[in-house]
Amino acid sequence: MRGRAVALGLRIAQTLPVLFGVVLISFLLTRALPGDPAAYFAGVMADAESIEATRVKLGLDKSLPEQFAIYVGDLFRGDLGRSVGTGRPVLTDLAERLPASLELTLSALLLSCLIAVPLGVWAAVRQGSWVDHLCRVLVTAGVSLPTFFTGVLLIYVFYYLLGWAPSPLGRLDFIYLPPPQVTGFYLIDSLLAGDAETFFAALRQLALPAATLALFTLAPIARMTRAAMLTALSSDYIRTARAAGLTPRKVLYGYAFRNALLPVVTTLGMVFSFVLGANVLVEKVFAWPGIGSYAVEALVASDYAAVQGFVLAMAVLFVILNLLIDLSYALIDPRIGFAGK
């Protein structure tokens, strides 16, 4: 157990250089962006002198290494800087918007796993049957329809035609107050506050954007589950299990599925990371106050602090995600130890 803890500590220590690299690269890249933020924030009426004054105020007159040293020093104090666009500390903005994106992404992934994994397993077991074909159709549709299209289609059908869904404007209808912030996830916070009405209101708002993203992420997960199950089911140990008279249930779930989980978890990690970056379109369509739309606005405005804060937040998120995936590998497969890395 002690060896395991040391190995885990080492694995976490490996993330530090990655984070430093992200800090450095995001800093340099934002500086390389075209456009002069001093001119942008001084306003259209500013003359050369007031632009220069803004430049000094923003600290942009100093040399790059100096700026970097100040930035890193601020980071250590937990200060991500102030967004010039919103006028608020970047940390506050992120704390408000990141949970919105995470809530959307995680619910979408949960929904997509609940459908894709059983579908993939079933398609593999009944290879060539109608389930297999259904799986193929769903998978193809999922990848080929862009999210902004399915989003708009869902809004048209469920909001405009059927009137089942609430208006697609943000996380909560305006007649409700957001629950007191604990995790930032409205679903969880409203339950913690014991407010069922707000919970269902938030759930109704979430349903369509989550379904849109889920449809998009269904494809890789279902496809990988099917392939991994097919590989597992054709292995020698499955034949041994069948020859020993184990029930099909035990063979399928106890033996094949656990072995098939490894590639599925890998895919899940990849899907999560690209969805978190790619859900900006869905956020725009549903007016979801998430981190994607925040980052795009900041980028357009050359809002250095906000862009750097976003990139850093994403990097930390991915590092945590990869750590979790590695940990789950070790849980699923005894052959994978941290010592081997």
Next chain:
Amino acid sequence: MAPKLLSVNDLAVSFRTRRGEVKAVRGISFALARGETLGIVGESGSGKSVTSYALLRILDAGGTIRTGGVTYGGIDLRAASERGMRDIRGREISMIFQNPRAALNPIRKVGHQIEDVLRQHGRASRQDARAKAIKALADVRINDPEARYDAYPFELSGGMCQRVVIAIALACDPKLLIADEPTTGLDITTQKAVMDLTRDLIRARGMSSILITHDLGLAAEYCDRLAVMKDGEIVETGAAADVFARPRHPYTARLVDATPRPGADLRALLPAEARTPLVPHAVSNTPLLEVQGLTKTYTGKSGPVHAVKGIDFTIRQGASVGLVGESGCGKSTTSSMLVRLLDPSAGRILFDGQDIGAIPADRFARNPLRGAIQMVFQDATDSLNPRHTARDTIGEPLRRLTTLDGAARRARVEELAAMTGLPAGLLDRFPHQLSGGQKARVGIARAIATDPRLLILDEPTAALDVSIQAVVLNLLADLRTRLGMSYLFVSHDLNVVRLLCDEVIVMQGGEIVEAGPAAQVMDAPAHPYTRALLGAAPKPPSAPRSPQAPDRAAE
């Protein structure tokens, strides 16, 4: 007369494939009495494994029993319900498989895998499952079964994995055990240990068994009766000693002839009509390759691993030297260093007096001597580029190492194909369009393309059927005479080494434990390890028995 435990009547199995129906088994019949051991022997594609899967109804997708019946203890297995079959599998009839490591669930503790079977058949409850699983491990003579209960398959050796597979198969005291190539891929001493263990357990429990194998010698040693299969049909059945000593069917006779055994020379492996006189090869006293203090040490996770510990030997010009030992003894590391694909940690490799060990392996490809030392690899399929035709493959070394081009190279490739007995019409085929024996010929033709003086052969016949092995071994013997090559023949099969080699080197744990003329090492082994290796080789009934081997006929 006692009722038969198992009887198979006119069983036919076929598979649906994209190219139509393939008849794997074409109407075979046999019966098995209580306490009897039947060997089903055949070469690849004979339908012997499919037969066993059909008995348990665990055929792969697309396989169906077309006709015939299987009766086990009065039960019609073909008509039984799937639920009924589940009760029979593991409790009445069990199976053990080849490649034991793959036959175990890689991510489940072996103890739990045994418990799964025990609890499936109601032989254990949640409370006593652990104790019974440990007892099952103890029954297959695994040391420290308590600790092994918690092991995963990857933590165990191949022999141990096979013991676990046997423990799973025997956990519920079945009446019939089907062993499908149970020792393929295991070392020869492990093979003997596993086979002896299985035989003892079967006898102690009064079980019947079916041994499916390609090794006629193994089957003849461990079985009461043999059934020889070819192309989905049984061509001959009879008492093991009779089939081996007096084969009635021509195919059986060819199989018996092709099995390497003490007392038979190379040509005797071939069918009678192909036995042309063997021209002896000339061995001079001039050394071609001298190995001095050759050492290879790898840096492992837990300290250095000494793969080869300072070995010395000499290969004379024209001589064939056999390098023998079990997996992990350092023979593959040694051959990789000699063929200059791996750099030694210390020691010298003198080829014709020049220290080639000093030339780094990654630069040896451009050395003029590259063409003089060539290699034939173990797996004829994996060592060929699947996207190259046989002509490309054989021409590759000519293109790289010689100045031949155009028509001259083409002519040389055709000459090489003729020398190795590969029909010229097959030269434009890709590896997947060639048979195992043809691929072996391509590998040999490629190796001899540059007229090497030393050929290193790494188990070149291990993956081949015996009849093809016989042909390839004879081809190698003819080529050596014709081209004056020296051979270093790496193998675990002592009978094969005896046939082809003048001298034998026995390695164990990175050291040479015995070396000398082949006949001397084989007939009067000095080292206990050599004796153990020789004692472990299967002894067909007609072969003279060495004093160490237990005499089964007397029992």
